[in-house]
Amino acid sequence: MGGESGAPAAEAVEVDEERRAALLRRITEEGGFAFVSSAEKAAGGDLRAAEAAREMAWEQLHSGPWHEVVPAWRDAYAMACLHVAELRAGAGAGDRREALRALDMGLIMGGPLLRRDLDEAVQRIAACAEDVVVADGCTDKWREGISNNRDLAEALRILPNKSLSSKKVEKRPSLSLETFICDYFLHDSPVIISGCIDHWPARTKWKDIAYLQRVAGDRTVPVEVGKNYLCSEWKQELITFSQFLERVHSNNCPSNLTYLAQHPLFDQIQELRDDIMIPDYCFAGGGELRSLNAWFGPLGTVTPLHQDPHHNLFAQVIGRKYIRLYPASASESLYPHTESMLSNSSQVDLDNIDFTEFPKVENLDFFDCVLEEGEMLYIPPKWWHYVRSLSTSFSVSFWWSATAYPSEGA
Ligand SMILES: O=C(O)CCC(=O)C(=O)O
Incomplete structure (x- = not known):
């Protein structure tokens, strides 16, 4: 059982890596060398580089009318959000909210390429939610x-x-x-x-x-x-x-x-x-x-x-x-x-x-x-x-x- 389920998972990782590598090649073609360099450092665990990459992609998303944004930059933005979220969530429970915010920004503003990865990261990070306490009278006021x-x-x-x-x-x-x-x-x-x-x-x-x-x-x-x-x-x-x-x-x-x-x-x-x-x-x-x-x-x-x-x-x-x-x-x-x-x-x-x-x-x-x-x-x-x-x-x-x-x- 273990061996059988391991093989497809390894394939999936390879496909994921190939998708990400192809995206970075595409961004290189668009002249985004600084983004690629920061994204590579982010993949190695550098949070500051992840945030810099996110900032660079964000600028590209706001460089002109939305319909003129090169779609690869939207995927690049999602990739940077994913890095930020993973590194922030790893840095301690206090950053769980920041991590979720980064993932949501990736879902809202990012392209479709890494959507599944964003969704999976949300599920993982959201699972650590604390209990919600609703103030007295709030439920009745809501229903009213x-x-x-x-x-x-x-x-x-x-x-x-x-x-x-x-x-x-x-x-x-x-x-x-x-x-x-x-x-x-x-x-x-x-x-x-x-x-x-x-x-x-x-x-x-x-x-x-x-x-x-x-x-x-x-x-x-x-x-x-x-x-x-x-x-x-x-x-x-x-x-x-x-x-x-x-x-x-x-x-x-x-x-x-x-x-x-x-x-x-x-x-x-x-x-x-x-x-x-x-x-x-x-x-x-x-x-x-x-x-x-x-x-x-x-x-x-x-x-x-x-x-x-x-x-x-x-x-x-x-x-x-x-x-x-x-x-x-x-x-x-x-x-x-x-x-x-x-x-x-x-x-x-x-x-x-x-x-x-x-x-x-x-x-x-x-x-x-x-x-x-x-x-x-x-x-x-x-x-x-x-x-x-x-x-x-x-x-x-x-x-x-x-x-x-x-x-x-x-
Ligand atoms: O609920 C609304 O405020 C507008 C809904 C609407 O315009 C739509 O569904 O196309």
Whole structure:
């Protein structure tokens, strides 16, 4: 047994070494001689060299627009993060958090080449977590924030003009895949599907703040801070999940909300990935799953009116959200931004519509709903959507592309 399992492991080490050597050759071709020299010293156990290599790769990642970064530099950044983490974790238990932070930065900003190595190192280092102690009253306050019975009336009062008075999105309990395809998917029609995610462990586990702290508290995540991504004061930050939970708990000032938005959290934190399942509906059209994103934040987060090219099944795991939808055919009347970076967002601020500037929006039909905990909303490709949380809320979006039907991404 021992001999049999040893051979593949030795092969794997060789493959790993070959991959790393090939990466260093590639970086040499890019002129990164200083990086290669530091990375080699880091591999020999030199922490300062590892940190210098990480700094050099970081500079390369910020040397121009993100899409112009040479992919090998992203892999090089991941390699340097891995060295820093391993050397820091080896230096004593006090550096466990720093090591995890380095690994998360590698996962968030690094390329795919060393992803498995980063994940394995996370598992090893995260396993040494201390017990989480949650302050008295914290668990109840967390649950109150999710149900939000106290502030719901006020949250509904400030919804955009004409909300919940127009066409409601149809709600179907436990829809069969066939009916979903025939009645909604093929007709580009939105639908709320209820009763399909009750078995997800996330439905109960994510209501327990101590659980979230335990599995993710020391992990680093990117968050958005500000009213919404179209506002000038909006910014992005990297903070620990614990700091994020603390902000969700305590800060509900609308101009300074912290939102963990559109982040592939489940590629990063395996324990949270294990709490959810990919719904069968996402295989409609024979295409492929494009991304799974987390949308986690306090009461009052707003994602302004925008459209995406993919099919979207939006699962409301914890809390509730108001969602307004306009069909793709309404695009011209929704005044998309003209700069290409924002061309999927509308210039119309639904929270404060300027009818003089945007007159066509006034009599436009829309669908809307309050998406309740445990429900999923199907948003067809290119449908415009505006989303506002009505409580502490944790949603998961499944984006997929379909090959069998052409309506998407045209
Ligand atoms: O939940 C939100 O704030 C926005 C979700 C969204 O825009 C999406 O899933 O495409």
